Amino acid sequence: ARTVERLRGALDRDELLLHFQPLVRLADERYVGAEALLRWRPAGEAMVPPDAFIPEAEDSGLIVPIGSWVLHEACRVAAPWHRDNGAVVSVNASPRQLREPDFATQVLDALQRAQLPPQALILEITEGVLVGSGPVAEQAVRHLGALRERGVRVAVDDFGTGYSSLAYLRDLPIDHVKIDRSFMPGPGEPDPTARTLVKAIIDLATALGLGTIAEGVETAEQVALLRALGCERAQGFHFARPVPAAEAGELLARSH
Numbered sequence: 001a002r003t004v005e006r007l008r009g010a011l012d013r014d015e016l017l018l019h020f021q022p023l024v025r026l027a028d029e030r031y032v033g034a035e036a037l038l039r040w041r042p043a044g045e046a047m048v049p050p051d052a053f054i055p056e057a058e059d060s061g062l063i064v065p066i067g068s069w070v071l072h073e074a075c076r077v078a079a080p081w082h083r084d085n086g087a088v089v090s091v092n093a094s095p096r097q098l099r100e101p102d103f104a105t106q107v108l109d110a111l112q113r114a115q116l117p118p119q120a121l122i123l124e125i126t127e128g129v130l131v132g133s134g135p136v137a138e139q140a141v142r143h144l145g146a147l148r149e150r151g152v153r154v155a156v157d158d159f160g161t162g163y164s165s166l167a168y169l170r171d172l173p174i175d176h177v178k179i180d181r182s183f184m185p186g187p188g189e190p191d192p193t194a195r196t197l198v199k200a201i202i203d204l205a206t207a208l209g210l211g212t213i214a215e216g217v218e219t220a221e222q223v224a225l226l227r228a229l230g231c232e233r234a235q236g237f238h239f240a241r242p243v244p245a246a247e248a249g250e251l252l253a254r255s256h
């Protein structure tokens with residue numbers, strides 16, 4: 001409860017900020033975009049990671065105004081990256097946001113204000129979007145459909161970790177899957193099970209015409225495996241950590 005009260009004022013006090021983790025095209029290992037990741041820095045305190053406040057923000061509904069701020073800020077920051085380098089920006093949208101009747105309008109408004117073309121935005125959603133089927137889930141699907149018609153891309157985040165990942169591929173209008181970092185093979189001994197799972201996900205997504213983005217890539221061995229298996233894009237500590245906007249902009253410009 002205390003977190004929620006403090007978080008309520010955080011937006012007004014300018015305590016929220018975005019870091020950006022570069023996204024790499026595996027074919028040539030160039031940066032082609034970045035994922036916006038929310039941070040909270042209360043005055044005079046250490047940075048609070050999202051796991052420590054996003055659940056509360058979701059439960060309290062605060063994720064709706066916060067998520068709207070994230071969208072506007074990410075589009076604003078990414079507009080020159082797109083203009084100068086053709087970069088795309090990936091933004092996480094929580095299930096709660098997709099239940100708002102005006103979600104699609106909010107997204108289009110953020111794009112319009114930033115003068116960012118819809119094709120430059122990837123929305124990352126999780127399977128929570130479909131929890132509680134019926135009118136609510138239908139509305140989320142309608143939002144995503146409307147946004148895709150305008151050119152926005154949709155990615156399923158944390159793919160493979162939920163209980164209905166395959167139903168997702170059938171029921172949701174999507175463009176990419178983000179392979180959860182828990183599927184990356186560990187260091188040392190070659191792990192046939194891990195390799196088989198990653199290959200199966202990439203093959204399935206590719207056969208369905210979906211793009212693939214691997215998350216949590218930490219080693220050169222993982223990079224080599226993902227390339228061999230035909231994965232398109234990746235992000236992870238091997239390439240770059242999430243960094244402040246200015247730094248991300250420099251990385252994208254240098255890589256172009």
Ligand code: G
Pocket residue numbers: 036037038049050051054063067070092093094157242
């Ligand atoms: O940056 P990283 O620790 O630290 O992010 C942790 C989790 O928080 C990730 O699962 C990510 O999807 C989520 N997250 C980060 N930024 C946002 C955001 O702007 N909105 C939502 N809904 N989730 C976010």
Ligand code: G
Pocket residue numbers: 021037092157158181215216217218235236237238242
């Ligand atoms: O949206 P999502 O759940 O994917 O959020 C990305 C999270 O993963 C962020 O917390 C980010 O800091 C973290 N992350 C990014 N790259 C790596 C990595 O290579 N290894 C690990 N362990 N975490 C990572």
Ligand code: MN
Pocket residue numbers: 035092124157
């Ligand atoms: Mn994400």
Ligand code: NA
Pocket residue numbers: 157158159178180181215
């Ligand atoms: Na993820």
